[in-house]
Amino acid sequence: MTPEQKSLRSRLAAAILHSRYDSRRLTEPARRAFLQRFIDEVDPQRRLSERERLRRAERARRAYFVRLALASSRARSARQDRRSRRQRSKEEGA
Numbered sequence: 001m002t003p004e005q006k007s008l009r010s011r012l013a014a015a016i017l018h019s020r021y022d023s024r025r026l027t028e029p030a031r032r033a034f035l036q037r038f039i040d041e042v043d044p045q046r047r048l049s050e051r052e053r054l055r056r057a058e059r060a061r062r063a064y065f066v067r068l069a070l071a072s073s074r075a076r077s078a079r080q081d082r083r084s085r086r087q088r089s090k091e092e093g094a
Contacts, residue, residue, distance in 0.1 A: 034061075035057060035061065038056075038057035038058070038060040038061045038064070039053055039054070039057040041057070041060055042056040042057050042059075042060050043056065043057075
């Protein structure tokens with residue numbers, strides 16, 4: 001099976017799964033565990049009120065995703081720079 005076929009098979013299985021069951025219920029345990037990571041990060045001693053702890057955890061979660069977006073942007077820029085340099089090298093060598 002080719003990588004493309006494996007990917008399509010996985011996408012098909014996911015589509016079938018989510019057509020049969022409530023997606024929110026399927027992912028609830030994972031979402032809860034993911035949020036718990038940020039709760040533990042912002043208030044490991046549990047000294048904050050529940051409301052403040054959740055507010056800060058949500059902000060930490062947002063920061064996590066912004067950090068990922070920044071890393072992704074930098075990687076795309078670096079890839080584009082490499083392509084541009086290769087293209088210039090080819091043009092200069094031709």
